[in-house]
Amino acid sequence: MTTDFSVSVTDPHSYAGASPLRVQHLALDLTVDFASRTLSGSATWQLANPGAAGTLVLDTRDLHIERVEALVADGTATPAAYHLSDANPLLGQALHIELPNATPAVRITYRTTPCAAALQWLEPAQTAGTQPFLFTQSQAILARTWLPCQDSPGIRFTYEATVQVPPQLLALMSAENPQQRNASGRYQFRMAQPIPAYLMALAVGELEFAQLSHRTGIYAEPATLPAATYEFADLEKMVAAAEQLYGPYRWEQYDLLVLPPSFPFGGMENPRLTFVTPTILAGDRSLTSLVAHELAHSWSGNLVTNGTWNDFWLNEGFTVYFERRIMEHLYGRDYADMLQVLGRDGLLHTIQDIGPTSPDTHLRLHLAGRDPDDGLTEIAYEKGCYLLLTIENLVGRARLDTFIKEYFARFSFQAMDTATFLRYLHTELLDQQPGLAAQLRLAEWVDGPGLPDNAPAIHSARFEKVDAALALLAATSAPAELTPITKEWSSHEWVYFLHGLSPTLTTDQLAALDATFHFSASSNAEMLAAWFPHTIRAGYAGADAALEKFLLHVGRRKFIVPLYKALLAVPDGHERARKIYAAARANYHSVATGTLDALLQE
CATH class of the missing domain: 3.30.2010.30 (Zincin-like)
Structure with missing residues (x-):
C-alpha cells in the first residue's frame, strides 16, 4: 500500500484558506515612485481552477485597491464585484472578489502606501552611493503589503513582471534578471519555477x-x-x-x-x-x-517549503544542517565544528532566554494569532539542525544523506508540514530499523521543550585552543601574552573568545584588551556584536562612539536587538538607548522597528 504524503493544512496567517479558487501565475506591472515612496500598477492573476465557482480571496495589508476586473479568455475586462474585510493589525484585510464561473484571470489595479511594511525606501545618505535605494522583505507575511496575493507558504505560483524605475537605477527581482542598466528604466522579469509569495522580491538602486x-x-x-x-x-x-x-x-x-x-x-x-x-x-x-x-x-525552503509558519523548522533546521555540510566540504571538519559549537551555544542561550519549559522551544509551533516572526528564533534553526545531527548519529551520514536527497527530489516545488514529514520519516527511515524510533524519541524533539538529552555532543578542536587562551588571560590578566596564540584566528575563534570573556571584567581590563586587539575599531560586525555587551555592562567609555556608530548604521536585527537590551539592563541605559534609537530608527526596516518599538516603549 502506498502511503499518502499529501499536505492539506489551513494556514492561520492567510485569508486564502477561505477561497475555493487558487492562483497559479502572476503578471505584475509596477511603477516605482521614490518621491511618493509608493509602488503603483496592477497584478493580474491567472487561476489554477477557473471552473470552480465562487469567491477569490487574496491577502492585502495597507493597499489602496483602485479597480478589480475579471478577464475572459480573449483578454476582455469587465468590472468585478469585490469588498475588503475589516482590518486586522497583523493579517491585514481579505480581498473578496466575486467571479463568474470559468473566469480564467483577474486584474487588480492598486498602489501601496508609503508605510508598507515590506518596503524600505532609503535616501542616498543611507546607501554606499549617491542614489536612493528600495528593497523588499516579504517573509514571513509582508508580501501582502506590496502585492495582493495568497500570502501563504503553501501556495505557489509562477510570475512575470514589468517594472518602471528612474533611468539611472537598476531593478532586480527574484527572477531572471538584467545585468546592466538600460536608458529607459523599464525592466522585464520572468520566474518560471513556482514560488510562494514570501519569496517575491524587488530591489531598485544604483x-x-x-x-x-x-x-x-x-x-x-x-x-x-x-x-x-x-x-x-x-x-x-x-x-x-x-x-x-x-x-x-x-x-x-x-x-x-x-x-x-x-x-x-x-x-x-x-x-x-x-x-x-x-x-x-x-x-x-x-x-x-x-x-x-x-x-x-x-533546496530546503525554496524547493520544499514549510506548509505554514508553524512548520518553520522544516525550512531552517534542514538549511542549517545543509549549510554546515557545505562548509565542511569546502573548508574541512574542524571549520564546520566551530560553526556547530557556536550554533549550540546560541541555541542554549535562546532556550534559557525563552524559558526551558516554554512551548516556544518546541519545533512544531502554534503561532495562530501571533506574528510568525515570533518563530524566527534559534529553535527552528539550531534545534532543527540538532535533530538531524541526532538522526545522523543513529543511522550514519550516508544513510541520512540518501534520505535527504530523496526527500528533496520527491517533494520538489511542494509544501511540507510537520505531521506529513513525520509520517515520511517513519516510513522511509525509522520504521526500517527496529528500535530506531525509540532511540530517537522524536516526540521530545518535535513537541517537547528544550534540547533532548540524546542530542550528540559537539566539540571543536580549534575552540579548545581558544579556551586555553581564555584560561591564560584569566591567570595573567595580560592580553599581550595572547598575541602569538591569536595570530591565525578566524572570525569564529574571535567571536567564541569574546563570548567566553568573564562578565565581570573591569573597564581597565577591557581597555587593555582593546589596546591590544583593537576590538572597538574592528570592521567585523560579528566581533563588534560580541564585544559591545561587555563594554556596555562595564561602562567602558572607550567603546561608546563605536557602539553608537554601529547602532546608527547597522540594521541587522540579530545584532541590534541584543545591544539595545544590553543598554536597557544598565543604570541610565534607558535614556541612552532611546536617544540612539530616536536617531537610528529611520535607518531600520519595519521588521526591526516592530521589535524595537515594543522593547523601547515608555
Missing part, C-alpha cells in the same frame, strides 16, 4: 554586476562591489558542493545582491537572487557560511 562563473554573480553598489567580489570568490564552489550533496540546483542562476546595512537579516533566500547584508564583508571570507545557508535554502 547597482552593478560582477560575474563569478557561468551561473553565479554579485550585484552591489559600485563602492561595495570590489569587496563583495573578493569576499564571495568561492560562490561557484559552494553551488557545486551543494549539488554533490543533495542533487542538482534547480533555479539556473544563483546571484547575490549586497544590500545597504539597514537590511534587517543576514540574508534572504529569494530564488535566483539572495539578498545579503554588508555586515558579512569581513575582508577575509570568514563569514561566508551565511551565504552557504542562503544557498542551501534553494
